[in-house]
Amino acid sequence: MISRVALYIGGLLGPFGSGIVAAMLPELSGSFAVSQGDAAASLTVYLLPFAIVMLVSGSLGERWGPGRSIRVAYAGYAIVALLAAVAPWFWLFQVSRALQGVANAFTTPLLLAKLAAVTPKDRLGRALGTYGAMQAVGQTSAPLVGGIAAEGAWQWAFVGLAAVAAVLAISPLPGESHDGSPRPPAALRDAWRASVLMIGGVAFVSWACLAGLPFLVSFRLDDAFALSPGARGLVLTAYGVAGVLGARLIGAAADRFAQRMIVCAGLLVAAFSVGSIGLVGWLPLVVAAWAIGGICGQLILVGIHATVLTGGASGRGAIISVVTALRFLGMSAAPAAFTGAYRSDAALGFLLPAALLVLAIPVVAVWWPHDDPG
16 A cells, blocks of 8 residues: 555656746746746756656666666655755756656656556556546645745755655555566667557647646736736646546546547547637636646546556556657647747637647547557
């Protein structure tokens, strides 16, 4: 039981570490005498290496042994988080952020593969729903915790991250006695099959057009309703909170219905919720639409993870690594993809991602794997 809890806390650590700087950007700017724009780059500096390295980290982790790779990654995360806390120069702080992203790239896919390996197939959806809920908690709570830390000294946030990573590095992992030794080498291209890339493409579109839109929703809340920064931040948490509250129901649905159906349902409802944000002029409806989007995001994610992780354990970490990397690359592409359309016409800014979500539905309906993509 304790080892399973460690998996879920590990799932929380990644998005928490990524977003911890969101509310402390003015303090980072002041501490290092850089512009707030430069300080904001610490978000990208974490996410970009995280997504790129994850294209191969799952394959490498399976070669070296999942348990060993996870522990080394946690230990490395603890060290570079402490480096962020004591860095006297901004460039060194940024290096530490990039290395945090690299370490996280070796934990996320291997934790998911381990979770699948120790969970009965008929309960995998619920386990993945819980894991997704923990990630949503990390994403939602990170700005709050980072902001509280910055009230005193922002460095304490990174000391806390280092402490959690260090504890996880020595915590038991389920099934560890069976995977401590390196696996026979497998070609990295084995995780780049057409079916895997199709699933990754759906993940890319889903995260670009849904989970990657908080910035666009924030624009809309400011332009249409003149909300303060604090009020906008509160509305944006509806996405993560709804995903957490719906996690158990979403997981049960994933265990009961076909993954193809789960993903299609999430895409369809998400398209309506995203499109409506740019059209309605009543704030409660916008909040409700964004919260529904959070539920849809978890539904799509659980469906994708269940598809990839169902079946034999061989190569699961490598495949989920590629799919997750494409998911986060989609998220990082959202600002460049949709800001121009929004500035041209607010409704178009939301209808464009909604249309892309709809276009992904026939892809899933026709080409989604019946079992696992391996």
